Amino acid sequence: MLELRSVTAGYARKAPVVHGVSLAVAPGEAVGLLGPSGCGKSTLARVAALLHRPDAGTLVLDGEPVRRWRHRAPRAQRTAVGVVFQQPRLSADPRLRLADLIAEPLRATGRREEAPRRVPELAAAVGLTRDLLGRRPHEVSDGQLQRACLARALVLRPRWLICDEMTAMLDASTTAALVAAVEDYRAATGAGLLAVGHDHTLLHRWCDRTVHWDDLSDAVAGEEGLVTPSPVTDGS
Numbered sequence: 120m121l122e123l124r125s126v127t128a129g130y131a132r133k134a135p136v137v138h139g140v141s142l143a144v145a146p147g148e149a150v151g152l153l154g155p156s157g158c159g160k161s162t163l164a165r166v167a168a169l170l171h172r173p174d175a176g177t178l179v180l181d182g183e184p185v186r187r188w189r190h191r192a193p194r195a196q197r198t199a200v201g202v203v204f205q206q207p208r209l210s211a212d213p214r215l216r217l218a219d220l221i222a223e224p225l226r227a228t229g230r231r232e233e234a235p236r237r238v239p240e241l242a243a244a245v246g247l248t249r250d251l252l253g254r255r256p257h258e259v260s261d262g263q264l265q266r267a268c269l270a271r272a273l274v275l276r277p278r279w280l281i282c283d284e285m286t287a288m289l290d291a292s293t294t295a296a297l298v299a300a301v302e303d304y305r306a307a308t309g310a311g312l313l314a315v316g317h318d319h320t321l322l323h324r325w326c327d328r329t330v331h332w333d334d335l336s337d338a339v340a341g342e343e344g345l346v347t348p349s350p351v352t353d354g355s
C-alpha cells in the first residue's frame with residue numbers, strides 16, 4: 120500500500136496548504152485525485168513521491184513508514200516511487216540528450232550498464248523514435264519531452280507511480296499515448312498509480328476510482344473513525 124496518513128504539509132509551518140489529509144492506494148490500483156487549482160494536490164503528490172517532508176502525518180510505503188525525504192530517503196524507498204510532473208521542461212536537465220535523461224536514474228543508482236537495453240525498450244513503450252533520443256530538450260516538443268520524462272519515471276521499475284497533471288498541457292493523441300504507456304506498464308508490473316488532475320472525464324476513464332480533495336481531510340474521514348494523526352519523527 121501507499122498510504123498518506125493525516126498529512127499536513129506546506130511551505131510555512133504556520134500556514135500549511137495541506138491539512139490532515141489521508142489517502143491510500145492499493146497495489147495495482149489506479150486512484151485519480153481531483154480538486155480545484157491551488158488546493159494542495161501537487162504538494163500532496165510531492166509528499167507521496169518523497170520529495171516534500173510533511174509537517175505532520177505519515178507516508179507509509181509497503182508497510183514501512185518514510186522517515187527521511189528527498190536525497191536522505193533510503194534508496195529502496197526512493198526508487199519505489201516514480202513521478203511525472205506537469206511541466207517537463209522544469210524537470211528535465213536541458214543539457215542532456217533524451218537517451219541520457221531517460222537513463223539518469225540508472226546512473227544515479229549505479230546501474231548504468233542497464234541503459235543500453237532499458238533506454239530503447241522504454242523509448243518504444245512511450246513512443247519515442249530513435250532520432251529523438253539523440254536530441255536535447257530544446258530540440259523536441261513538450262509532448263516528446265513528456266514522453267521521455269515518463270520513460271525516466273519508469274526506468275527503475277517503480278511499484279508506485281505518481282502522475283501530477285502529466286497530460287495537462289498535451290493534445291488528445293499524446294494524452295492517450297501516455298495514458299496507454301502507463302497502463303501497459305501497470306498491467307506488466309502491477310504498479311499502483313496516483314493520478315492528480317483537473318480533468319474529471321480523463322481521470323474517471325483512466326482510474327479504478329477517483330477521490331475529490333474535499334473528501335480527504337480528517338475532518339471528513341474522522342467522522343467515520345478512519346484515521347488517527349501521528350507526528351513526523353525524523354529526517355528532512
Ligand SMILES: Nc1ncnc2c1ncn2[C@@H]1O[C@H](COP(=O)(O)OP(=O)(O)OP(=O)(O)O)[C@@H](O)[C@H]1O
Pocket residue numbers: 130136154155156157158159160161162163
Ligand atoms: N514552493 C512553494 N512555496 C510557497 N508556496 C507554494 C509553493 N508551491 C505551492 N505553493 C502554494 O501552495 C498552495 C498549493 O499549491 P499546489 O501546487 O499544491 O496546488 P494544486 O492543487 O496542485 O494546484 P494546481 O491544480 O493549480 O496545480 C498554493 O496556494 C500555492 O501557491
